[in-house]
Amino acid sequence: MQKPTIAITMGDAAGIGPEIVVKSLADPRVHDWCEPVVLGDVGVLRAAAEQARVPLRLDTVEHAANAHGGPGSAAVLDYGNVDRARVRMGVMDPALGDAAVHYTREAARLALAGEVQGIVSAPLNKEAMRAAGHHYEGATEIFGEMAGTKRYAMVNLLGDMRVMLLTNHMSLREAIDKVTQARVYEKVMLGHEALVDQGMTAPRIAVSSLNPHAGEGGLFGREEIDEIIPALERARAEGVNAIGPIPADTVFFKAKQGLYDMTIALYHDQGLGAVKLLGFGTVVTLLVGLPFIRTSTGHGTAFDIAGTGTADHRNLLEAIRVAAELGARRAREHAA
Numbered sequence: 239m240q241k242p243t244i245a246i247t248m249g250d251a252a253g254i255g256p257e258i259v260v261k262s263l264a265d266p267r268v269h270d271w272c273e274p275v276v277l278g279d280v281g282v283l284r285a286a287a288e289q290a291r292v293p294l295r296l297d298t299v300e301h302a303a304n305a306h307g308g309p310g311s312a313a314v315l316d317y318g319n320v321d322r323a324r325v326r327m328g329v330m331d332p333a334l335g336d337a338a339v340h341y342t343r344e345a346a347r348l349a350l351a352g353e354v355q356g357i358v359s360a361p362l363n364k365e366a367m368r369a370a371g372h373h374y375e376g377a378t379e380i381f382g383e384m385a386g387t388k389r390y391a392m393v394n395l396l397g398d399m400r401v402m403l404l405t406n407h408m409s410l411r412e413a414i415d416k417v418t419q420a421r422v423y424e425k426v427m428l429g430h431e432a433l434v435d436q437g438m439t440a441p442r443i444a445v446s447s448l449n450p451h452a453g454e455g456g457l458f459g460r461e462e463i464d465e466i467i468p469a470l471e472r473a474r475a476e477g478v479n480a481i482g483p484i485p486a487d488t489v490f491f492k493a494k495q496g497l498y499d500m501t502i503a504l505y506h507d508q509g510l511g512a513v514k515l516l517g518f519g520t521v522v523t524l525l526v527g528l529p530f531i532r533t534s535t536g537h538g539t540a541f542d543i544a545g546t547g548t549a550d551h552r553n554l555l556e557a558i559r560v561a562a563e564l565g566a567r568r569a570r571e572h573a574a
Contacts, residue, residue, distance in 0.1 A: 241271070241272050241273050241562070241566070242272050242273070242354075242355035242356060242561075242562055242565035242566045242569060243272065243273045243274075243275060243302055243303070243305055243353070243354045243355055244271075244272040244273070244274050244275070244354060244355065244356045244357070244358055244558060244561050244562055244565060245275055245276075245277055245302065245345040245348055245349065245354040245356070245357045245358070246259055246262075246263075246274055246275070246276045246277065246357075246358045246359075246360065246558065247276075247277045247278065247338070247341040247342055247345050247357070247358070247359045247360055247362075248276060248277060248278025248279065248282065248283065248338070248341055248360055249278075249338055249341075249359065249360030249361045249362050249539065250334050250335065250337075250338045250361065250362045250363040250366055250539050251278075251279065251282045251320050251325050251334045251337065251338075252325055252326060252327055252328060252329055252330070252331055252334050252363070252366075252539070252541065252544060253328075253360075253361055253362075253363055253538070253539025253540060253541055253544050254360075254361070254539060254540045254543065254544050254549035255338075255360030255361055255362070255539065256278070256282050256283050256285075256286035256360075257286045257289070257290050257544075257545075257547065257549045257551070258360060258535070258549050258550075258551035258553075258554045259276060259278070259283065259286070259360050259551075259554065260283055260286050260287040260290060260292045260294050260296075260312075261290060261292055261549070261551035261554075261555075262551045262554045262555040262558060263276070263294055263312040264287075264292045264293065264294045264310070265555055266309035266310075267559075268555070268558055269307065269308055269309050271558065271559055271562035271563070272355075272356075272558065272561075272562035272565070272566075273305045273306060273307070273313075274305065274307075274312055274313070274558065275299065275302045275305035275312075275313045275314070275315060275354070276296075276312060276313065276314045276315065277314075277315050277317070277341040277344055277345055278314065278315075278316070278317065278341055279316060279317060279318060279319060279320040279322075279337070280296055280298050280314045280316040280318075281318075281320070281322050282320050282322060282325070283296050283314060284296055285322065289545065289547055290547040291547070293310065294310065294311065294312060295310060295311040295312070296311070296312055296314050297311060297312070297313055297314065298313075298314050298315075298316045299313045299314065299315060300315075301315075301353070302315065302348055302353045302354050303353065315344070317337070317340060317341070317344070319336075319337045319340060320333075320334065320337055321333070327541075327544045327545030328541040328542065328543075328544040328545060329541070330363060330365050330366045330369065330541075331366055332366055332369035332370040332371075333370070334363070334366055335362065335363055335365070335366025335367040335368070335369055335370040335372065336366075336367075336370035336371075336372070338362035338363070338366070338367065339362070339367055339370065339372045339380065342359065342362065342377050342380045342381070343380060343384060345357045345359075346380070346381050346384035346385065346530070347384065349529075349530035349531075349532075350384065350385065350529070350530065355530075355531065355565035355566070355568065355569055356530065356531035356532065356533070356561035356562065356564065356565035357381075357530065357531065357532040357533070357561065358532075358533050358534065358554065358557045358558050358561050359377050359532065359533070359534035359535075359557075360534075360535065360554060361534070361535055361537065361538045361539045361540075362376075362377055362539070363538070363539045363541070364376055364407065375406055375407040375408065376406065376407050377534070378390070378392055378406065378525055381525060381528060381532055382528065385528045385529055385530070387527065387528065389424065389428065389527050390428070390525060390526065390527030390528050391403065391404075391425055391428050391429070391525075391526055391527055392406060392523050392524070392525055392526075393429070393432070393500070393523065393524045393525075393526055394509065394510070394513045394521055394522070394523050394524075394536060395521070395522045395523070395524055395560065396513060396516065396520075396521055398496065399493055399494055399501075399516070400429075400433075400499065400500040400501070401490070401493070401500070401501050401502075401503055401509045401512065401513050402425060402428075402429050402500055402501070402502045402503070402509075402526075403502075403503055403505070403506060403509050403510075404416070404417065404421060404422065404425050404502055404503065404504045404505065405417075405504065405505050405506065406506055407506060408506075410505060410507075413504065413505035413506070414448065414461075414505070417448050417461050417465055417466065417504055418465050419464075419465050419466075419468050419469045419472075420469075422445065422465060422466050422469035422470070422502075423469040423472050423473055425502055426443050426445065426469065426470065426473045426478060426480050426502065427473060427476075427478065428526060428527050429441070429443050429500045429502060429526070430443055430473070430478045430479075430480075431526075431527075432500075432526035432527070433499055433500060436564075436567075438499060440479055441479065441499040441500060442479050442481060442497070442498045442499045442500075443473075443478065443479060443480050443481065443498070443499065443500050443501075443502065444481045444482050444484055444489055444492070444493060444497075444498040444500070444501045444502070445466060445470060445480065445481070445482035445483050445484070445501075445502045445504075446482065446483060446484060446485075446486045446489045446490075446501065446502060446503050446504055446508060446509075447462055447466070447482070447483035447484060447485050447486055447489075447504075448461045448462065448466070448483075448504050449461060449462060450485070450487075451485055452482075452483045452484065452485050453483075462483045466482065466483045467483065470482060470483070481498065486503075486504075486508055486512075489501055490503075490512035490516060491516075494516050510536075513536065514536075520536075520552050520553050520555075520556040521535075521536030521537075521553060522534070522535070522536060522553060522556050522557045522560050523535070523536055523557075524560065524564075531561050531564045531565045531568065532561070533557040533558075533560050533561040533564075534557055535553040535554050535557055536553055537553060
C-alpha cells in the first residue's frame with residue numbers, strides 16, 4: 239500500500255523546531271514510514287541543518303503530492319514568510335508566532351482536503367502567537383477551529399500508557415471550575431471512542447480525582463461527589479468501562495503498571511507532571527476527536543537551547559512514526 243503523506247510543521251523559527259525537524263528527517267527510517275513534507279521556511283530549515291551539521295537536502299515543492307524524496311532528502315512547502323535577518327534564536331518575536339500559526343492552519347487545510355494523511359507539529363511559542371494577535375491556548379485549539387469542532391482532547395503517549403488532559407493551558411483556578419459532570423463525561427466518552435477506533439474492544443478508562451484522597455467523602459472537597467462520580471456513572475450506564483475517581487498520587491503509577499488503557503488527568507500539571515516523571519524517554523501527544531491524525535512533541539520551543547545544535551529530536555521522530563502508523567491504519571480502514 240502507498241505510504242501516507244505526513245505534513246510536518248516547522249514551528250517557531252526562533253525555537254528548536256527547525257533543528258529537531260531536520261534531525262528527524264535525516265533519519266532514514268522516516269522514509270520507510272511515510273512521505274514527509276515540511277511546512278515552513280526553507281531558508282530557516284537549511285540554516286538549522288547547517289548549524290546542527292545534519293547532511294540533509296531540502297527540496298521545495300509546490301504541492302504535498304510532490305513529496306517523493308528518499309533518505310538524505312526532504313520536501314518543503316516553502317511559505318517564505320520569515321525574515322532570517324531579524325531572527326534571534328531564543329527570542330520571542332510576534333512575526334515568528336504569526337508564521338507558525340500559518341503553518342498550523344495550512345497543515346489542517348491539507349489534512350481536511352485529504353492531501354496528507356497526518357500532521358506532526360514542531361513546537362510553536364504561545365507568547366509569540368498571542369503577541370501576533372492569535373488568542374488560542376495553543377495549536378490544539380487552532381486545529382479544533384479548523385475542523386469546526388470543540389469536542390477534542392490531547393492524549394500523551396508513553397508506549398502503552400496514555401494520559402488525556404481534561405483541561406490544558408489555563409490557570410489552576412479556571413481548570414478547577416471546568417471539572418463539571420458534562421466535561422468529565424465528554425472526555426471519558428471521547429477517550430473510549432478513540433481507543434475503540436484504535437482497535438480496542440473494551441478499553442479501561444481511569445479518571446483521576448481532583449482533591450486529596452478523592453475528597454475523602456466530601457471532607458476535602460465535593461467535586462468528586464457532585465461532578466466526577468455522576469459523570470462516570472453515566473458513562474458506565476452506556477457500557478463504558480469508566481473507573482474512578484482514583485487519587486492522583488496513585489492513579490498514574492497504576493497506569494504505568496498497565497492497569498488502565500487510558501488515564502484522564504484533570505489539569506495540566508497533574509497529568510504532565512506524571513508523564514514527565516514516568517516517561518523516561520520519548521513522549522508524544524496525540525490529538526483525538528478530530529477528522530485527521532495529529533501528533534506533536536511533548537515539549538515546547540526550548541528557547542534556552544535554541545540555536546545551539548544540542549536539541550534532542552527523539553520525541554519528534556517518534557511523533558512522525560506514530561502519525562504515519564495511525565495515518566496508514568486509517569487509510570486502510572477507509573479503503574476496506
